[in-house]
Each structure stands twice: as C-alpha cells, then as structure tokens.
Amino acid sequence: MPNQKPALKIALIGHGFMGAAHSQGWRVAPRFFDLPFQPEMTLLVGRNAAGVDAAAEKWGWSETSTDWRTAIEREDIDVVDIVTPGNSHAEIAIAALAAGKHVLCEKPLANTLEEAEAMAAAARNADKGVQAMVGFTYRRVPAATFARDLVASGAIGQVRQVRAAYLQDWLHDDRSPLTWRLQKEHAGTGALGDIGAHAVDLSQFITGQRVVGVSGLLQTFVDERPLLDAPTQLGPVSVDDAAAFTARFDGGIVGTFEATRMATGRKNSLRIEVSGSKGAISFDLENYNSLGYYDATATATRQGFTQIMVTEPEHPYVSAWWPTGHTLGYEHGFVHQAKDFIDAIGAGQQPEPSFDDGHQVQCVLDAVQRSAASNSTWTTTA
Amino acid sequence: MPNQKPALKIALIGHGFMGAAHSQGWRVAPRFFDLPFQPEMTLLVGRNAAGVDAAAEKWGWSETSTDWRTAIEREDIDVVDIVTPGNSHAEIAIAALAAGKHVLCEKPLANTLEEAEAMAAAARNADKGVQAMVGFTYRRVPAATFARDLVASGAIGQVRQVRAAYLQDWLHDDRSPLTWRLQKEHAGTGALGDIGAHAVDLSQFITGQRVVGVSGLLQTFVDERPLLDAPTQLGPVSVDDAAAFTARFDGGIVGTFEATRMATGRKNSLRIEVSGSKGAISFDLENYNSLGYYDATATATRQGFTQIMVTEPEHPYVSAWWPTGHTLGYEHGFVHQAKDFIDAIGAGQQPEPSFDDGHQVQCVLDAVQRSAASNSTWTTTA
Amino acid sequence: MPNQKPALKIALIGHGFMGAAHSQGWRVAPRFFDLPFQPEMTLLVGRNAAGVDAAAEKWGWSETSTDWRTAIEREDIDVVDIVTPGNSHAEIAIAALAAGKHVLCEKPLANTLEEAEAMAAAARNADKGVQAMVGFTYRRVPAATFARDLVASGAIGQVRQVRAAYLQDWLHDDRSPLTWRLQKEHAGTGALGDIGAHAVDLSQFITGQRVVGVSGLLQTFVDERPLLDAPTQLGPVSVDDAAAFTARFDGGIVGTFEATRMATGRKNSLRIEVSGSKGAISFDLENYNSLGYYDATATATRQGFTQIMVTEPEHPYVSAWWPTGHTLGYEHGFVHQAKDFIDAIGAGQQPEPSFDDGHQVQCVLDAVQRSAASNSTWTTTA
C-alpha cells in the first residue's frame, strides 16, 4: 500500500540513546496520527562508520554518512534532527537552517549562551516556512499537556506556587566512573543543565509564566571519580551533582527547584506541583499516565487530590492510541514530538518550543550559575 | 542499509484495535531486539476492501486481501497472525497450521471448548518446527514476567493464596449500547472470557500452578441496552457484566477471582496479589512499570511492600529499551510477544503460551460457567 | 472542676487487648465530646486477681472483681461492657440485661447462632430504655461513616458491586504457636469470624443492604502448629486460616469477600470497594484517614479517584478533634463507640449496631460455613 502523502525526508545527526528515541518517534508517528507528510528515515549520520551502519540497520535508516555536512548538502533532505552533544548543536543547526532545512534540536539548545543566542537568531532569520524546534519532549506527555490545559482553563485559579524537582540517582555511588557528562569542558554543567532544564521548561509550559529571577546553589558531593580508561586512578569531577534554586516568575509565581543525580531511589522522577487560588495540579514522570488535580471549589467533604488516569480519548494525544486505561510510556513523547513538528511544518507555523524558548531556558540556568557563584544572591535572568 | 537477516513474512488477519497493537509489535520488535529473522509486514486481511486498504496504508502493510485464505495459499507467507473475533479462530488457525504456517492467535483461543481442543490438537500435530502461540500478552509486561521469576526463585516461599481481579468500568452506564460483545451468540461470554481469561492465565503464569476447581457466579446488572442502530429501542444483554469465582490450584493455592466491566472508576486494572509463606508480590496493570514485593524474611522493623520500578537493565526485556526509570506502556507487551515468537521460531522451540495453554484457560472458564449454572457448586476443570 | 453531669458507672468484663481499647474509649470520650452523662470507670472484672488489679491500676478503674456477677449485682453499675472471649458473652449479657444494665458487647456476639439468638431476644425484651449494642467499631472510623453517608446520599448511584477483604498475615509463619484462637472449641471459627465478621458488617453498613445468600470456601493451610506450652510438639489447627465467599445482598448487590491471616505483608488491611452506577468509593483501614471517591458524573477528562482526607470539621466525628489534616488512629473508633452508646442511652434510643444486627452478621457467617461444608453450594442466610 504505497502511501499517498508527500514524503518528508529526515536526516538524524547522532546515534546515541537519544537517536533511538528520535528514530522511534519518526517511525511510529505516521502509524497512529494523520500527518500532512510521510516522514522517511533517509539518512543517519555518525562519526564512526561501523557504529552508524549498525545503528542504521537496527533502526531502519536507509543511508548513512560520517559527516553531518552531507545532510546539509543533500537537496532531498527536508529535516535535520540533531541529537549530538551540546557543543556541536550551534554549528549544525545554523548551517541546516541556512540551507533551508527544518531543524529539530535536542535540549540543551547549546552549551553556551552565545551559541544559543546565535541559534535563536538563525531560526528567526530563516526563510519563511523553515521551522526550528527544541526537544523538550516532556511537554508532550499527555498528563503534562493536560496539566497545561487545566491551568490555562482557570481550573486552579491564579497560580501562586510551583515546586519542581527532577530527581535521579545514578551518581549516588562514589565508584561511578568519570564520564564526559561529569566534565565541564564537555557537558557545560551537570544536573542543572541536563535535567534542571526540563524542570524549568515544564514549569513554564504548564503555568504559562516565565522565570525572571533566581537564587541558586550548586553542589558536587563526589569530587573525584575513577577514570573511564584507568579505573584505579581518580580524576576531578568539574560539574554539579545537584542544583537547587528558588525563583520568581513574571506573573508572580514563587517557585522552588531542585535537580539532582544523587536522590537515592528516585530513578526518573520529574515532579511538578502547581498551587493556585482555586486548586492545584501534581505530576510525577515516574507515574507517566496520571495527573493529580485538586479542586478547591468542590464540596468541602469531597475535596482531595483526584488521581486522573490521563488515558481518555478526550485527553491530549490519547485518541490516536489505545482504549481507556491502556498506558503509554517514555517514548510516546518522542512520537508526539515528531507529530507536532510535522504538523507545524505542514501548517507553516512556528512549532513550540522554539529556539527562542530554548534560549530563554538557558538564560534561567545561566542565572542560577551566576547566583551560585555569588553567594546565592538574587540574580535576574535578563 | 538493507537488513542482512532472513525475512519472516507476516500476514495479519483482522484490523481492529488488536490489529493496531499487533502491527506495532511486528514493526518495533526488530528495532530494539536482535532477532533471528527480519519480520516483514507483508499482507493485511480484512473483509471490507476499503477498510483494509486504509489500515494497511496507515500501519504499513505492503499488500491487502479480503479473504484470509489468501494468506494460507501464498507460499511466501511464514506467519499467520489472527486477531479476528473468536468464532473464526479455529478455522483459520487449523488451516494455517496445516499449510505449515506459524500461527499467533489472539485470546480467547476459540469461543467453544470443542474448537479450542481442535486447535490445540492441530498445533500438536503440526509439522516439526511449525509453531503456534496464543496471545496472552500481559505475561510479557516486564513487571509480570519478573513476578513470575521472583516466585519461581522461591523469593516468596510456598505460594498459598492468589487474589486476582480484572476491573473495568465501560459498561457502568445503562445507556452504553448493545454491541456484539454483549451478545452470547457472538461473544460467548462477557467479562468472564474477555478479561477474566487474562486473570486466570496471568495467575497461573506467575505461580506456575493451574486451576483445578472453581465455584462461580455470573451476573448481568443491566439486562437491556439500546440497540446500536436504533438507540431508542432496547435489546437483551445475553452475557455477564461481572463474574466472580473462588478456585483451587493443583499445587494447593486458594484463589479469588473477579472480572467485571462495572467497577466504576477502574479503567484497566488487572490486579494480582500472590501471598506466600516467605513473602508476597502485588501487581496492577494500571501501574505498568511497578511491582510490589514483600520479603517476610527481612529485619522486622524494615519489612513492607517494596515498590520496585521494573525499569532496570537486569529486569526482563528492559535492557533493550531506555535507561533506568524511563517507562514502558501497554503496547510494549505486543513488541515482546513478537520478539518471543520470532525467537521461538528461530530456535525451533515451542513458544509459550501454547495452544494447549489457551485451551486449558478455557477449560477453567467453562468450569466457572458450569458452576454458575449449578448454584455455584464446586466444579472441576477437567 | 467537678463535672456537673450525671454519672454513668461502667463495669468492664475482661482485660485483654480489647479491654485496653474499651478503657481508652470510656476515658477519652467525655474529654472531646459533649455527652449527656459522665462515664465513670468503676469496676474492672477478670478471673485472675493479680492481673485484674494491675490492669485496673494501669488503666484507671476504681475497683476490681474476679467474678462478673459482681457487676450484675451491684445496683450502682449502669453499663456492663463485655470484652471476654465469645463463649461467655451470652450468659453475661443476658444476665446484665435482665438486671436492667445497658450492655455493650464485643463482636462476635456469641460463638453459636443459638446463643446469639438468645442474646438478641434478651435485648428486644429488655426494659424500655435499657440499651444493647455490639462492638463493630470500624463503623465509627470517620472515613467509613462518611462512606456510608456518601452512598446514602446517592453520590454513587445504585450500588452494584462490593469487593471486601480483611487481610492480615500473623499466621503466615508455620512456627506461630497453637493459641486458643486456632482451636474450634474456643474460637468457633478462624479468620471467618474474627475478621470476616467485620468485612460483612462494614459492607452492609456502608451499602445499607444485607447479605441474603453466599457460596463459601474455608481453608487451613497449616494444619499443625507448635503447642504453646510444649513448642517441640505439634497440635492440630481446627479453624480456618482463610475464608473466601461470594454473596448476594437483598438490594441486588453482588459481593466478593475474603478474610485471611495469611496475606503476607498485609497487617490490618480491611478493604472495601463499592461500585455504583454513578460512582464508587474505596476504603482501606491501613489508610485510616482517607477515603477514595470516584464521581462518574464529573467532566470526562477530570474523572479519577479523589483521595479525600477525612479530617475536615464537616466529616463525621472530626470536629471534636484536631484541625484539618491532623490524623486519627485505631483507638478513636472506640472513643466514638463510647460516645454513640452514651448518646443513645441519653436519648433513650436503640444504638446501632443492635444485637439483632450482630445476630444477622453471624447468620451470614454460618451460611458461609454451611456452604463450605457442601461443596460451596449456594446457601441462603435465613
């Protein structure tokens, strides 16, 4: 059954864990959603020829290259999807946009504010109809999208407080090795940029407000770890194991944030609770299909957090999937991301979150770092 | 990147909701697991030409047919995957096995015990290397598979009790229409066969014991419902809304079972708790990625149900997927089913659950019906 | 500050664990509730003089006796509170009622149906104003009382199903000794009467319907246990470790019941879920201050079980206690029981549950035993 829709040829740059997730997004989205284009998994790019060939065969990409410029130069490629480490994002994305390719770029947008600014400018200055989006996929977890809808509908009244935390524990053991993620020159920051970025983006997405000032603290608990290639020697950890900050949003919200890789027992717990004058919502990524909702206007004796199973056809994205009560998981955010990006391309509209949005999140993280370096003194994000 | 593995050509008979789930299984399994064959989604069969063509295009099947016999007759088809209503299973499966095709058949194996017996015989008598499997996919939820492993390892000692319930609520509203699922001539039974079958299979799978006797009760709460094509008229409901039974297993377990479509607020809650002399396990399908485990041999002050997030690489199926703490969902059971079936074909081994297993589950359900028709008197499954 | 209220002199017969709980009820009730009488802890009765003296000093009873007849004979005693083993209930209660004493009697009302009938008759025939009540205290857990109120208000529509279980695990270890509770001659039944009785009473209380027929099964998993006074020898267990039964109520409810002391990891889990045409409620005694409530008439996207913290002043009994969110525990049911009993005496009204209610619960348990002895055949409670 040849598909009748126009093709949208994708090139994916990078083939780590995120490459698997993005591949699944492109592969599955057209099988459940009615899209304006048929995405084709055309080109997979990686620096190691054997590795990229193996990944392409496993994931179903038609061709491979060891040079990302191939993707830019090929006229048939419509979309460049970037999942490389952060320090290469700017160069690839800016070149791709200049070549008229749509760009999907994993978060963080870049490792430096300057690069992020340049990328946002490139996106703004791209040809009309050329779209750029940054990959904060957790916005597309149905429970999170529905939380945004609830807040926007006024269901919890005026929002006053956000408590957000992204808790993982994969560094709790001192003997975990010194990977590139623990070295400032490669990773920029530690928990702050890696997972704190998600907490900031999701909080802003759900509340519709933006962080304008912070007071922050960064902490490295284990400052030396075994070298990857010489485990009997130790090398210095140069990024944060944990970050904590308070924040004020432009609409008056006060927020508390924590990002840590040392929260023993918490595997992937991105928690956001939003308290408003008429209610509250509560979300935890480990409980993917569920959203807590408190209605302070209900009969006094019947108030409490309602644990909504976000699997009804009326919930965001859900009608394309399974019957009520049948759950989704981590990768579905990537399918929804592919869908939303293709839809935006088809509609000629700016997809969200934009490169400007990605840049703004990094301004917040940068303010946290500056505050932490200044005795936690209050620091604006401007 | 042309795949180097030998192809395994699949024909899928049926294209309802289960067709979408099975399609996702065949599509995704080779992208995450290393399989002996490359499954190809070759032929989709459905009685309505327009419908089957649309489904094939959406799901990615290469060809279509309106006659399931095409799948049998085509020599290139290796696997016949049956997701039609239960009353057509026997004819298709027996023909496919006789033609040397591997067969995957959705549960229930058949609508009558006689048909189920014939299918089991056909599977036993099939040519060596021709495999048949019935689709109790919930065995392949990682938490359920791991529960089986825990019990088999002796972690909870001698098993004494099972409390199993499959709770849904989609019929709680009197105004829900009289679909074929509510008519005995099409569906055989109601909640008993549709979801009670899963509770029986999963309990037996996890404990390694089989039900040998039951005392049952069936109940229809709403005995007339609006006709589908004439909603102002009511027609008779001829199957059970709810079933409840006690059971004894061959190894001495006492079990309680409930299957209902009237458990208001419960969407897809398949719950199994297994109590043993040294511990217990507790599972709820609505909490897909989690398993409760109680170790009665731990220090007295530290005992309690441990809520294990079944997302570690050491857990069944998980290493193929995402990092620790990143969740799976409903459809992954179908991916694991495709993987396990292809692996069994490659190894020339009987996949589980076999048609004999499917037949045995139906013997249990039949005993429940017979008991319910005889004042709940104790009834053996033989 | 001498209390101005008329005194109500209590005699407590028995001083085991239940004696401590009842003592706390009498002691505390007047300190939080405005009662028509001031209860006075006048006389504690026990067969062992030293034991009863020690208990009286510890718990604050003014006098002691080793003969329960003292309580009957003393004219100043107003209330006889019976917490002895079940086989002595009838004699004491009937004598007390004949002497014009109000009687509070622990459940089970008696060990035999005949005794229970005689007690119920004695209560009916007592002098006007002489009250008798049986101690199903769990009715007085605020969440349970509120569940009853919700159902009675129509909040969940027509009730269709009850799933009730009382799960404990104190017998899961084979080496637990052979106490009197495991011997039929002393205890009558095992889990069935001890805790199953609570499940039956609470289900009936919450739904307002009564069980009229059952199909039951009893099981003893460990049939020999160490003798208390000679632990190297084993003696026979003559009561059930676990009971399971299905039931029909007089208003059409279908129920499933389980009572077990072998549910490893469950310490005191009395769970009741009630499913109705418009909603559901869910309760677990281990989560004492909370009630789950599902409203099937809410907006589709906002439905889910609301976990109500039953600590608002508008909830039953709560306004006498602490501010919102401050929890109560096990013993508060006994305080509420004392309050309700004293209130009923003051008002000259029959307190609930009456001896007739206690007798009816035992009719249900008797029907379960008869059914279990007859291949689980359906058995009416009449």
Add this chain to the structure above:
Amino acid sequence: MPNQKPALKIALIGHGFMGAAHSQGWRVAPRFFDLPFQPEMTLLVGRNAAGVDAAAEKWGWSETSTDWRTAIEREDIDVVDIVTPGNSHAEIAIAALAAGKHVLCEKPLANTLEEAEAMAAAARNADKGVQAMVGFTYRRVPAATFARDLVASGAIGQVRQVRAAYLQDWLHDDRSPLTWRLQKEHAGTGALGDIGAHAVDLSQFITGQRVVGVSGLLQTFVDERPLLDAPTQLGPVSVDDAAAFTARFDGGIVGTFEATRMATGRKNSLRIEVSGSKGAISFDLENYNSLGYYDATATATRQGFTQIMVTEPEHPYVSAWWPTGHTLGYEHGFVHQAKDFIDAIGAGQQPEPSFDDGHQVQCVLDAVQRSAASNSTWTTTA
C-alpha cells in the same frame, strides 16, 4: 485501684487547641506507659475565668486560675507546661525554672532570639535535676523516630541531601480573615516560624546534623485580608504566606526547605526525604504510620522504596499500644512527649529537645529572615 507511684503535679498554662493536645498527653501517657511518676492534671491557667473553667471541666483539670503566677507560687506544682502564644513564653518559663519547676514549652521557644537565648540560659542555669524541654512533638511520631534510628544506624550511608517541606493550605482563600497569626506584632513570622520550624527541627533530628547557612525567600501572596471584627474592611497582612530556602548542614548535607500555607490541597503535609550514599528515607506526616525506606545495597532487581508500616512492636513507642497494623494518629506524639519528659525527670537527665535546641532552630529561622531581607544572599546561622 489507687496508683502507688509518686505524683507529678502539672500546671498547664493556656487552653487553646494545643491545650487540648497536651491534656490528652498527660491523661493518656500513664495508661499505656510505665512511668516513674503518676502525672496529675492539677491546675489549668487561662486569662478568661469562664473559659478556663469550662476547659478544665471538659479536659479533667482539678483546679483553675486566671494568673499563671499561681502555678509558680504553688509549692505542690512540679511541672509548668506552657502553651500560650510565643510572646509570653520567656517570662513564664524563666520564672518557673527559677522556682524549681520542670518546664515543657511549646514551640517556638520565643518570638525573639533574645528571649530564646534568655530561656536557654535559664534552663542551663536551673537547679540540678530541674528539666526544660521544647515541644517539637513530631520527633515522637514513631515513623520519624524510626527514621532517625535508621539514619543513625548507617542504613542509608552518608547523608547528602534533605528535601523538606511543610505544606498547608488554610490561607489559599483570599477571604480568610486577618487573625493574629497574620500580624507580625503577635506572630513574629508566618509560615516560616509556625511550620517551617518543624521542618528544620525534624530534619536536624533525623540526620543528626545542624543547619549552618541558608539562602532564603519570603512571600506574602495576599497582602490584605478581611478584619475579624469588620469583615467588609481589609487590613494588612504583615507576615509571610510562604517561605523557601536552601541550606547547608554542619556535616555537609545540602537541604531544600519550603513552608507554606498556600499549597492548595495539602492539609498537613510535613514531608522529609533524606538521600544518602547507601539509601534513602521518605516521610509524610499525612501518612502518619508509614515510612519509606530505600536500600541501595539490595539486589538490583529488588530495589525500590519499601513502605514500612511503622506499627511493629520493635518500632519506637509502638509496643505500648496496639497490635501490628493498628494505627496511631496526631495526638500520640503528645502522649509520647509526656512519657519522655516524665522519664527524663525520673532519670534526672536532660530531655530532648532542650531549650538550647529550640534556640538553635530559631537561629536558623532568623538567618532565613536576614537572608530574605538581603536579596537571598547566603547567611550563616551563627
């Protein structure tokens, strides 16, 4: 049964909600615990004669006074228990200690640091054997005490992070009136001192470390509220609705703290999670009888938070109460407080928490205020 133990005569100063809780503590403690003295509820003091008489009758105090000096002057009074507003604590406590009375003083120790210092000095300088204790009762919730024991035993290794929050919502409605608790002159601070103090004390108690520096933020969301006696007029709120701060402890812990009365839907949620190198513990006061414990040294597949029901006889305080699985509630902390205080008096040992401990907590809160007034700049508690 006259009690043979020497009497300990108590005077309670104040009769608000805390008076009821302390009365219950003195009343019940000797009924469940074996104490060196028999506490006698001798004197209740309150400024309003009618009010104090009514309270004394209801709660069972023998005598009343409208002047707290009576309690100091009476030679027979052994213990002065202070539950008045914070601004009167210092004068009463210092006078009582000087008169050789044991003093139990509700938290906060005082409204100003100077008063708290003077009280701590008075306690240190009191006659040998005269004991002073401050009322952080949540230390005596069995789950919290057990959490301290677990951490002290090394069960979670080296502690690295604490996340503590005390969430209430009774001010979420703008129309809540302007009580004295919302006025700085009477209450000192808002959520910070009222409930944040508990979060600080409990975190320090469980971890055995003390906060040495903070960065804080205070926020008043509703700055005008209806006057109590003229609800159509608004008056200014002069304390914080919410406080948030990061902290460092003397042993290297990094902590995040929040105290708020605006967390819609959270009624009395004091949550503390402690992450260590080998495990973690998690507590929520709304789930009073339960403690989460994570053992990072367990078999990889079996790790998870174990929800321990802290109702075993081996758990702190529990053996005096009910069988396994039977729950305690809010007031039991006050019973345990009375027990521990009487035990310390009997043993001639300093009870914990001491007035020095109370003073130290207020130093932390003071540092939060100073930081909040200085752009959240890092501030030491010295």
